Amino acid sequence: MTEMTEEAIILELKAKNKDELLHELAAAAQRLCPNLQAAAVRRVLLEREQIGSTGVGNGIAIPHGKLAELQNLLICFGRSAKGIAYEAKDRLPVHLVVMILSPENMAAEYLQTLGRISRLLKDESIRAKLLQAASPKTVQQLFSRAA
Numbered sequence: 001m002t003e004m005t006e007e008a009i010i011l012e013l014k015a016k017n018k019d020e021l022l023h024e025l026a027a028a029a030q031r032l033c034p035n036l037q038a039a040a041v042r043r044v045l046l047e048r049e050q051i052g053s054t055g056v057g058n059g060i061a062i063p064h065g066k067l068a069e070l071q072n073l074l075i076c077f078g079r080s081a082k083g084i085a086y087e088a089k090d091r092l093p094v095h096l097v098v099m100i101l102s103p104e105n106m107a108a109e110y111l112q113t114l115g116r117i118s119r120l121l122k123d124e125s126i127r128a129k130l131l132q133a134a135s136p137k138t139v140q141q142l143f144s145r146a147a
Helices: 018-032 038-051 107-122 124-132 136-144
Strands: 055-057 064-066 074-084 094-102
Touching (some): 018 038, 018 074, 018 094, 038 094, 064 107, 094 107, 094 124, 107 124, 124 136
């Protein structure tokens, strides 16, 4: 699985709702990969949300999409102590968010990464550790277990 860099980790998201969150994540993606346009990232994420919410329950959302401009998978993590109204399947606020962006030609790796992250976040003890993580390094270490 592609490694998540410390720069891709936001320990306190500012967003209060899904739209603000997708905007914040798109801006983070553009900072990490300057050839991306935040508006294009946001559009791809919104298109995926129209198919069905990526708020999977248990305080987790995994927004994802494919972009032709990417050369490699891009993974960002965000956390909100207060919780974000996200239209999740269980209707509870989202506290942990993992955005996965993929080049269009990496379907297999994209699906494997999505599966690994989903399995990792199903683990209640991992979710608790992510909620308490004091540094991006700790978050990075927890996600490296999914590799």
